[in-house]
Amino acid sequence: MKIEDVPQDLKYFKNTIIRDVTYAVDDKGNYRSVLSDGWSVKNDALDVTLDDINEECESIRQRVLAGETSPLEYHAAKNFMGIDLLSDYTGISKRTIRKHFDPNVFSTLDEKTLNRYADVLRISIDELTSIPE
Amino acid sequence: MELEFEHKPAAHCENGVIANMLRFYGFELSEPMIFGLASGLFFSHMPFVKMAGMAVTSFRTFPGVLFSRVSKVLGFKIKTRRYLNEEKAIADMDKILLSGTPVGCVVGMYYLPYMPLEYRFHFNGHNICIVGKDEQTGNYQVSDPNAVEKVYISKRDLMKVRFAKGGTYPLFGQMYWVESVPEKLPDLDSLVRKAIKKNCWLMTSQPKWLPYFGVNGIYCLSRRIRNWEDTMGPRKAALNLAQVIRMLEEIGTGGAGFRYMYGAFLQEAARVTGVEELNAFSVRITKIGDLWREFAYKAARVFKKRQGEQYTYEELSEILGRIAVLEENFYKELKRVV
Numbered sequence: 001m002k003i004e005d006v007p008q009d010l011k012y013f014k015n016t017i018i019r020d021v022t023y024a025v026d027d028k029g030n031y032r033s034v035l036s037d038g039w040s041v042k043n044d045a046l047d048v049t050l051d052d053i054n055e056e057c058e059s060i061r062q063r064v065l066a067g068e069t070s071p072l073e074y075h076a077a078k079n080f081m082g083i084d085l086l087s088d089y090t091g092i093s094k095r096t097i098r099k100h101f102d103p104n105v106f107s108t109l110d111e112k113t114l115n116r117y118a119d120v121l122r123i124s125i126d127e128l129t130s131i132p133e
Numbered sequence: 134m135e136l137e138f139e140h141k142p143a144a145h146c147e148n149g150v151i152a153n154m155l156r157f158y159g160f161e162l163s164e165p166m167i168f169g170l171a172s173g174l175f176f177s178h179m180p181f182v183k184m185a186g187m188a189v190t191s192f193r194t195f196p197g198v199l200f201s202r203v204s205k206v207l208g209f210k211i212k213t214r215r216y217l218n219e220e221k222a223i224a225d226m227d228k229i230l231l232s233g234t235p236v237g238c239v240v241g242m243y244y245l246p247y248m249p250l251e252y253r254f255h256f257n258g259h260n261i262c263i264v265g266k267d268e269q270t271g272n273y274q275v276s277d278p279n280a281v282e283k284v285y286i287s288k289r290d291l292m293k294v295r296f297a298k299g300g301t302y303p304l305f306g307q308m309y310w311v312e313s314v315p316e317k318l319p320d321l322d323s324l325v326r327k328a329i330k331k332n333c334w335l336m337t338s339q340p341k342w343l344p345y346f347g348v349n350g351i352y353c354l355s356r357r358i359r360n361w362e363d364t365m366g367p368r369k370a371a372l373n374l375a376q377v378i379r380m381l382e383e384i385g386t387g388g389a390g391f392r393y394m395y396g397a398f399l400q401e402a403a404r405v406t407g408v409e410e411l412n413a414f415s416v417r418i419t420k421i422g423d424l425w426r427e428f429a430y431k432a433a434r435v436f437k438k439r440q441g442e443q444y445t446y447e448e449l450s451e452i453l454g455r456i457a458v459l460e461e462n463f464y465k466e467l468k469r470v471v
Contacts, residue, residue, distance in 0.1 A: 001393060001423060012249045017280045021144040023393040031397035041433040046251060048375040048436050080255060088298035
């Protein structure tokens with residue numbers, strides 16, 4: 001790859017200090033390291049994965065609206081967390097977490113438990129107990 | 134307190150941390166040189182190891198291997214520790230840091246506060262180097278090879294990333310530091326020759342009945358990818374393909390990136406050893422890298438269709454087949470000139 005062909009497709013690195021380093025050859029054929037803002041192909045691959053997660057979140061959201069599950073399941077999925085990981089990070093057993101997916105049980109949770117979830121999912125308690133419109 | 138640590142971004146986190154650390158001790162080696170000395174080029178496609186339910190494809194050796202190989206060939210003494218107690222892991226790190234030693238840490242990406250949100254996947258194999266501590270706030274100064282400058286991270290976040298959870302690969306606060314350095318670097322000429330031989334061996338020595346590693350792995354992926362759409366259905370196949378591309382290109386590393394890096398290494402190797410032919414091999418691996426990029430580009434068009442462009446899994450399989458043949462010949466011939 002030539003230096004001028006190094007892609008500079010800024011998307012997800014915007015407003016961050018993260019950049020790619022690529023090795024490319026100059027006109028004389030010597031390798032140099034070049035900073036890159038990203039590549040559209042990579043961004044597309046990430047999009048496909050994110051779209052898949054968003055679709056899943058949307059179907060969970062519909063089930064929350066129908067009263068079949070609690071917002072906890074939605075926020076977990078939104079944060080790429082399955083029930084296993086959520087259990088690992090919160091220290092709450094999987095069995096108990098499954099119970100908390102029941103909206104009736106979820107609404108009775110005390111602040112301490114909610115805090116544990118909110119902390120791991122990096123959101124406030126208000127956000128945790130609601131879902132976006 | 135802050136160490137006199139020059140931070141340079143790198144294509145790959147592990148190489149980057151090693152290069153920055155060695156520079157701190159006065160040994161200037163480029164990232165490609167370190168990658169080459171560690172014989173880091175590899176390929177594996179493992180349908181039996183799953184990440185997020187999909188087969189793992191990797192374009193490099195396993196995490197941690199680069200570090201141990203490089204320190205071994207260059208004669209550095211490295212100490213590695215893992216912990217069960219989070220407080221102790223931080224306290225020990227403080228002690229080593231205060232003695233004026235930069236400390237490398239293996240961390241999870243997920244809770245790294247300076248990463249773009251979309252990149253915060255549960256990937257527990259990132260390397261960063263702790264190079265200072267702000268006494269007032271208690272924040273740590275971090276040299277992350279993916280970042281263009283040094284960053285700060287709070288003690289709480291650092292604990293979280295060092296003890297990242299995850300079913301298959303949880304972290305136990307793994308950290309490493311340089312215990313002693315050699316007086317001067319050993320003779321690079323023979324080391325480079327040996328490293329190249331070893332890398333060729335790593336890529337081509339596998340018997341045919343072990344199809345997942347080295348060049349065999351590329352053939353294996355080429356055979357499997359052809360049937361993905363039939364066996365998994367279009368949606369799942371697209372997701373799997375996106376996974377391969379993300380492994381191929383994530384954070385600047387990956388298939389093409391590593392091939393280019395090896396090209397840069399071969400150029401340096403030609404200077405060090407005086408073997409002129411290596412320059413020609415550098416050009417060849419660059420072409421192979423370009424072909425990997427073509428594969429990535431066409432794959433992206435398969436899972437994200439644009440008007441007027443129709444590529445199929447069959448075509449992708451065919452490109453991989455071509456790459457496999459080119460790489461196989463490349464390593465077999467490269468072995469003979471060193």
